[in-house]
Amino acid sequence: MKQTYVLLVGIFLIGTSAILMKPDNQARNQKRILDVEQLAVSDVLLMLGDDTLIHHVQQVDPQKVKVGEDLVLNGFTERDGKKTKRISTHFVCTDCHNLKREFDDITSDDPADRLKYAKANDIPFLPASTFWGIYNRTSFYNKDYVKKYGDLVVNARDSLDNATQVCAKYCSSGRYLEQWELDAVMQYFKSLELRVKDLGLDATTLKSLRNIGKLSSSEKDKVIAKIKGAYIHKYDATFLETLPREERKYGEGGDPENGELIYEESCMYCHGSARLTYLSLGKNKLDARMFWYNKDSYRDQSLYQIVRHGTYSKPGRRQYMPLYTEEKMSDVQLNDLMAYLKQLAEK
Numbered sequence: 001m002k003q004t005y006v007l008l009v010g011i012f013l014i015g016t017s018a019i020l021m022k023p024d025n026q027a028r029n030q031k032r033i034l035d036v037e038q039l040a041v042s043d044v045l046l047m048l049g050d051d052t053l054i055h056h057v058q059q060v061d062p063q064k065v066k067v068g069e070d071l072v073l074n075g076f077t078e079r080d081g082k083k084t085k086r087i088s089t090h091f092v093c094t095d096c097h098n099l100k101r102e103f104d105d106i107t108s109d110d111p112a113d114r115l116k117y118a119k120a121n122d123i124p125f126l127p128a129s130t131f132w133g134i135y136n137r138t139s140f141y142n143k144d145y146v147k148k149y150g151d152l153v154v155n156a157r158d159s160l161d162n163a164t165q166v167c168a169k170y171c172s173s174g175r176y177l178e179q180w181e182l183d184a185v186m187q188y189f190k191s192l193e194l195r196v197k198d199l200g201l202d203a204t205t206l207k208s209l210r211n212i213g214k215l216s217s218s219e220k221d222k223v224i225a226k227i228k229g230a231y232i233h234k235y236d237a238t239f240l241e242t243l244p245r246e247e248r249k250y251g252e253g254g255d256p257e258n259g260e261l262i263y264e265e266s267c268m269y270c271h272g273s274a275r276l277t278y279l280s281l282g283k284n285k286l287d288a289r290m291f292w293y294n295k296d297s298y299r300d301q302s303l304y305q306i307v308r309h310g311t312y313s314k315p316g317r318r319q320y321m322p323l324y325t326e327e328k329m330s331d332v333q334l335n336d337l338m339a340y341l342k343q344l345a346e347k
């Protein structure tokens with residue numbers, strides 16, 4: 001009798017502990033899964049034995065990340081209770097660069113995909129590439145940027161530090177960063193780097209990552225290749241000439257809805273209420289007619305000209321408009337924009 005009692009209590013205890021253990025185990029497993037997915041991509045690559053990035057940040061310092069964020073968002077920070085010297089009086093980095101993901105598929109650089117993502121996520125559609133994941137890229141100012149900036153970009157091609165300096169001084173019409181500022185910006189870029197969860201890796205690769213310690217070196221190489229194939233390492237930049245008059249479609253067959261989106265999320269991002277320039281652009285007939293009446297020309301007021309060439313910074317008038325490369329606005333999108341402006345102009 002007593003024995004049966006002990007046995008029953010025993011079974012009861014084992015049973016309840018099994019029930020109690022189960023969710024606990026599940027939670028622990030879940031946590032392990034989440035942990036791998038939360039890891040920064042550059043850290044995982046290092047763990048797998050890949051080469052160190054040139055701009056590798058040894059130790060993340062949250063205070064420096066914050067300083068870097070201030071510099072990127074506002075152009076200055078506070079030190080000893082005082083505002084530091086602005087990087088530029090004309091621009092902040094986020095006038096041209098987003099801080100968020102810009103594509104569903106982050107191996108793509110197709111402007112149609114980028115516009116679709118901008119629409120779905122309500123983010124601006126800007127002439128420069130996003131800082132999200134810039135830490136994971138290895139080549140900058142690619143392809144045709146050498147035509148605009150010449151020797152300046154040669155040293156910036158494979159150095160994120162130098163690329164940042166070129167942009168702080170030239171794209172921003174500002175100045176070079178001091179070393180502490182540059183360090184802080186790199187820390188901030190590190191905080192915006194890709195995480196494993198962003199890569200959409202298959203279950204086998206994720207499983208390998210969870211058992212990273214047990215992988216042979218050839219297995220590690222395979223995982224490195226999988227990871228590196230899951231995101232873009234550089235954004236190409238193709239400069240296009242102003243479309244010759246005889247090739248302009250003036251909105252014919254274009255999609256005005258896309259065009260409206262480009263007008264709002266790109267042109268008006270800078271020109272709305274004359275935020276960055278004397279030229280104020282809004283969704284009204286008058287502004288649309290300015291583009292319509294200039295549609296045949298090769299002047300700055302022609303949509304075809306301004307999008308492909310932007311304007312240049314001059315002494316006394318340092319703010320300028322960056323050009324859109326083919327990767328940042330396709331000719332199809334340009335025609336969509338024209339289709340919208342034509343509609344708005346009631347022509």
Ligand code: HEC
Pocket residue numbers: 072087091092093094095096097127128129130134137139140141142145160163164167168171172185234235237322
């Ligand atoms: C007026 C517009 C503008 C401003 C302001 C600006 N940039 Fe840029 N930046 C560009 C353009 C255009 C490129 C060309 C390459 C690209 O991003 O696609 C670029 C490229 C870069 C690149 C190389 C990116 C790549 O993938 O090739 C870095 C790094 C960069 N900028 C950092 C900065 C920082 C930091 C600031 C603020 C201090 C800044 N930029 C301000 C327009 C701008």
Ligand code: HEC
Pocket residue numbers: 095096126127263266267268269270271276277278279300301302303306307311317319320321322
């Ligand atoms: C990153 C900010 C920015 C974006 C995005 C931008 N612009 Fe500009 N744009 C400028 C600046 C700055 C100028 C120079 C004007 C000045 O000196 O104030 C300019 C100049 C122009 C001019 C020439 C004005 C003149 O009288 O010479 C036109 C036209 C123009 N932009 C149209 C557009 C259109 C259309 C778009 C969208 C496809 C666009 N801009 C996107 C900043 C921008």
